[in-house]
Amino acid sequence: SLAGFGNLMQDVLWCFSQVKGTIDIGVTEADIISTVEFNHTGELLATGDKGGRVVIFQREQESKNQPHRRGEYNVYSTFQSHEPEFDYLKSLEIEEKINKIRWLPQQNAAYFLLSTNDKTVKLWKVSERDKRPEGYNLKDEDGRLRDPSMITTLRVPVLRPMDLMVEATPRRVFANAHTYHINSISVNSDYETYMSADDLRINLWNFEITNQSFNIVDIKPANMEELTEVITAAEFHPHHCNTFVYSSSKGTIRLCDMRASALCDRHAKFFEEPEDPSNRSFFSEIISSISDVKFSHSGRYIMTRDYLTVKVWDLNMENRPIETYQVHDYLRSKLCSLYENDCIFDKFECVWNGSDSVIMTGSYNNFFRMFDRNTKRDVTLEASRENSKPRAILKPRKVCVGGKRRKDEISVDSLDFSKKILHTAWHPSENIIAVAATNNLYIFQDKVN
């Protein structure tokens, strides 16, 4: 429904819809969800996990008989996308973890997606089969060959309906192009090319060609001792097929134009917020590292996520973001222990809603945050089994920073840092969100009146 489309925060009540996954005492590492992505219509929702598996959910058709069940997502297809590998030449263990999934826009009956681990990108075709040929002459229904001398009549095979089968087949494998670890893939608006980015390089691929790719960004220094920053994320502009951005571990974003030169080492625009030198500390550079960058649907803005904030930048203004939102500023007084337990290196993602009016990102304790850019209101919600009654309205959560803790607040020291929401997704046009909480996938929708 369009009821929540661009509404004020206070008019949108988020409700529990579904949760996928099991309640295990100990989480199996392979089950940890590592990426979540809706396709361009929102009909399909894909997840990838540490075990290299992809699960695709499909939204059921809305039924007039059950108007309160607004299109639930059910399993459509699941397959093993990547397997663990060992590069013997480099003594390098290659994880099967799916870092990113990106959908291609639908052009025929089949669905196509790209999935990638640290080294290899794969193009998968997901298609339906609901008919099968029957009545062959030379083989029987089990496929066994018939004795030709026993055949006395000829028949024409016919297509008969069968139970729907969804098949996933790998159509292309784009391998051996990355020395370092792939952090991003992005489909170009020309639908013919895509890019893959690792820590130091970005490559441009044509979907049809797997044995070659163009290197379009290379920030590897001649002497590795001089290495000062790495590429952390990259994305193509939603409409301009010549434009892309990439973010760095130093908190900067570069916008590049592929028309300017073959190797885009010189940026067309450089986005950096000036740092207040009096605020500098040991942690400054680490917490400024950008973990995700996303263009708005309009293509006018980019959003970046660093450890403590989400920032919105106007493409026309390079010297500072136009908006900065505090995700969990209370962690500033916890940086020492967050450094010791490595949480300070956690890579949170961020997403836009369909109208670019609300942005969302995850935090710890299975909390996630939404910021309304128009009203400047924000809300903290929680993905937990305790709030999993069908259509239960999610109650806003609050972290108590000091002083007296109210009854339903949680203190900073009680936050569970092992429950991190790193990956979320927002339906392209409706108020439906998917939130990955370790090994569980939560789906929330806005309240139906």
Add this chain to the structure above:
Amino acid sequence: QDVQEKETVIPERAEEAKLKAKYPNLGQKPGGSDFLMKRLQKGQKYFDSGDYNMAKAKMKNKQLPSAGPDKNLVTGDHIPTPQDLPQRKSSLVTSKLAG
């Protein structure tokens, strides 16, 4: 005195002081080469079968020194053994999300 006031005003500075008190040898440039190099070297595992077999021959009946608590960190004289390397198994089990 101004510096002290500044440290209480900015939580990061207090946290930095805490960290340096625990680890006095902590480098000055956390975002510099060492830290980034560690990121680039993720997944690196070292096992030399020649070293391993020679060490085994030398030790004869004695037990080979095994890895310490951090099995992923292989340094110095420690010769990694096949037992030290974590078992690699692909997940042929269907994801529980599809259950």
